[in-house]
Amino acid sequence: MRLESVVPLIPAELVAALDHSCGIRTDTDLLFFGSSLDIIKKLPLGTVTLSDLEKFTELVAEQASVPGHRGDEILAGSRRISEKHSQASCGVKELDDLVGGFGDSRVFEISGAKGSGKTALALQIVIQGLLADADSCALWIDTSGDFSAEKTAQLVRHFDLAVSDKLLERLQVSLGFNIEAVHDVLDALRNSLSSSRTVGPAVQWIVIDSITPLLLPSLSAVSSQGHAMMTTFMRRLRELAQTFGITIMVINGTSAAAPFNQSSAFASTNRKPALGPSFTFMTDCTLWLSKTKDMPDSEGPFSVHVAEVFRSRATRSRIWCTFQIRHGVLSSTIPDL
Known part of the structure; x- marks a missing residue:
């Protein structure tokens, strides 16, 4: 998932800074880059606080997680799509x-x-x-x-x-x-x-x-x-x-x-x-x-x-x-x- 798609849950300025300074463009890049402190060290001074970065990282992890679906909804969707194709x-x-x-x-x-x-x-x-x-x-x-x-x-x-x-x-x-x-x-x-x-x-x-x-x-x-x-x-x-x-x-x-x-x-x-x-x-x-x-x-x-x-x-x-x-x-x- 591209971080750009999560805006405005996280600021567009932060997304741009992560891309430019750290090469972080996706949820995978952010979650596997290292600790929040490692990222802060590479960002320009004053871009984001450590606590805010940790909060935004949690939001990205939540958005990247697999949502749950009810079985009857999946079945109804499958029937609708099968008829279409x-x-x-x-x-x-x-x-x-x-x-x-x-x-x-x-x-x-x-x-x-x-x-x-x-x-x-x-x-x-x-x-x-x-x-x-x-x-x-x-x-x-x-x-x-x-x-x-x-x-x-x-x-x-x-x-x-x-x-x-x-x-x-x-x-x-x-x-x-x-x-x-x-x-x-x-x-x-x-x-x-x-x-x-x-x-x-x-x-x-x-x-x-x-x-x-x-x-x-x-x-x-x-x-x-x-x-x-x-x-x-x-x-x-x-x-x-x-x-x-x-x-x-x-x-x-x-x-x-x-x-x-x-x-x-x-x-x-x-x-x-x-x-x-x-x-x-x-x-x-x-x-x-x-x-x-x-x-x-x-x-x-x-x-x-x-x-x-x-x-x-x-x-x-x-x-x-x-x-x-x-x-x-x-x-x-x-x-x-």
Whole structure:
């Protein structure tokens, strides 16, 4: 949580001073920086008293704590959101059935090795969603600068040439090369969604491609600060999804899993999602993709892939299906393959 969002509970002047003098911008920075006395020593003389700083720190900790919710309220909200996203689909029935559809304002983790189809899947989900709902738009947060507008335009034309230009107008792309930049993007989005003056299509889809370089550099085996930063960020995504009815997809890299990944149904899976074992429990579904083989064909070569559920709140774990990708488009596999 950005400290700017807590103003006026704490003075804006103090927030600016903490940023400028101490590099403290979020609740995690403040709570894990050290003692209040350590912070006072770095602030300009007269900025704040020690007792007031301790009081403001307690207020930030209170705001950052997880609120309680009644079970009947959660159930009612889930039903309302499910009805709103009942048609959320990637266009491949087997994949939709695997995770119970790509809607319900959930946070999906899509992981797998390079070339496994992670970005292609997320992009097709977004395009199918925008085609199904003309009053929605999507936000794609590119953390590596690899987003290709031309490839996206070609994919849109494949599904519906007539609306390709208008659909692309509803796909917003933001660059975020570090966690602070992504927080800024999310701050702007929240302010926009919360404003009563907002008109036009509302954001219903968010993709972070990928989340690994944002969080991995801060994780350490000897410090809990990076883990706290990851927890705060993922909790913010969950709150954003549930408050505004948004489906969020975070694309994650991989790390080694020797001798094999015990979460997988296949003994040959020797990789696992990056960012540690706890990250899996910060999302609603972990979908693992892998590429099995390339196939020649008279209509053009295609590749065969496997999608496997490692964990899900909506469906069973260790279930899987196959699909194929041809020219960047996902489809069902040919039965005799």
